[in-house]
Amino acid sequence: MDASQTLQTLLDREAIAGVIRAYCYHFDRNEPDAVAALFAPDAVVDYGPEAAVLHGVAAIHKAVAAGLANTFAATSHHVSNMDIRFDTTETAHSVCYLYAWHRYHSGAPDGELWAQYHHQFLRTPEGWKITRLTLKAAGTKDFHRATMHPIGRV
């Protein structure tokens, strides 16, 4: 075991976990600028088959800001089961679980989502950035999307 390299891996894992947490925190506080700042310029986000795949940080910013302004009155994104793996020293991918609660501007019943975030990350001079985010759902209740990418249950 190379101690210095192992320590670096532990620090990188915590830094990447911090990006995932920051996404939740800023999303739930309706801070789309701070959410968008977590993504690489050419990042791709796929929230599911009912929404257009978002290409690039400008498109991500616009979609997140619109959702936060028009759809959600309040949200809470609880992430756990974080499994972060390094592909190279500069790239990583992860799966984490998401339990999310949503209150709607429409007055519709609160929506719940039991899901997974599948992330890819790139180390940059400004820290780890998200290069890809795909949302896959195990189930929903009163959610504003009827169809989601599945988690792959056979």
Next chain:
Amino acid sequence: MDASQTLQTLLDREAIAGVIRAYCYHFDRNEPDAVAALFAPDAVVDYGPEAAVLHGVAAIHKAVAAGLANTFAATSHHVSNMDIRFDTTETAHSVCYLYAWHRYHSGAPDGELWAQYHHQFLRTPEGWKITRLTLKAAGTKDFHRATMHPIGRV
């Protein structure tokens, strides 16, 4: 990177996370003595605008014990999204997410809470202790409090 200092930071972060976990575990088992032991003598707890701010471990113990005895028949406090930051080598603050489920002695419907704990910590000879705890809510369902401190969604 100073390896020894980095290791100490990782150990301190795990120790602080352990204090947050112990709060949940002992609260859910109705062990107010063990909950109170996690706080510094002059700790301050603010559970929200409907409850008096608690000053000092004796007041915290009394309020927690009363809630556990009179209000809650069962609870489960699930914490995640733990973001722990050090202000000095002896002090830290953190934000974590809380999803809590509550069954009431009154027979009222089970209450759910989607929230954040905002903590401050102090290193003491007996380990890290909570010096401040503020509860902020994103949302509630059938909760016994109608008004909570907000998470700051704009």
Next chain:
Amino acid sequence: MDASQTLQTLLDREAIAGVIRAYCYHFDRNEPDAVAALFAPDAVVDYGPEAAVLHGVAAIHKAVAAGLANTFAATSHHVSNMDIRFDTTETAHSVCYLYAWHRYHSGAPDGELWAQYHHQFLRTPEGWKITRLTLKAAGTKDFHRATMHPIGRV
């Protein structure tokens, strides 16, 4: 502080957390072979007083596969509050919290479970394996089990 031993402990803790996460991930994807592979040959699983205690990995595989095939149409197992402690360098035990959501083949309402996993682990040449798993519940809603092992609330 022995840096090398401390690093090993941090890596072991992450490896054990990875076993718990893998249990959830493979269970939710209906992959009973992968779930069973996480257990030691003579592992014991106790899901509660309404189910027979499972002795050995073959019995665990059979019970998990049956539940996944016959009872659950979808599940999502969100684990948090992971408290992992080492008894020796080769053995460990842990408590973590579980919030689980279940959709049933029967068409019964979705079941929710607020609970704890109590695990024991053994280091083997093939990595950490679960030697014991006991499920204890704080509460349930529309769950397919009426009686669970309690978390020990007094």
